[in-house]
Amino acid sequence: MPMRKVIALLAVMLLPVCSYGADVASVEREGLVMRVELNRLGTSGDPFEREAILKKIAERCKGTEEGEAAYWDLADLYLDGFPEEMRKEAREVLELCLKTYPNSRRTAMVKCRLVSLYDSGNSRRAELVRQLKNDSTLPSVLKSSLN
16 A cells, blocks of 8 residues: 555544644644655655645644644755745744744744844844843853854
């Protein structure tokens, strides 16, 4: 049986449709099934297809590790997966990640990445640098590298 049919069969058999009322475990499982489909494409797969799957994970799996990771992976895709780098789209998806997951353990990492994506002199970049310099969880070596 082709892999695509196996994945579809597993999705139908094991996972309920994700909804806001669904429990977190079932939402995580749906995210994992979509992640398997994404992995099947590989890094050289169609970037538009990869983008669609990652957006679906981010949307359907809000409040889960899979949903949060999808934002980071989308930013990676925008920076490295398309023929031309899409910095604006990467910034937008990381800003959305901060908004959706404001208390995430990844917050400092996302802010650091955003700092690298904004141009020097940008007011949003300056605000992120200020926040990071005041972040007690960020190692001092990283704080001193922020300009």
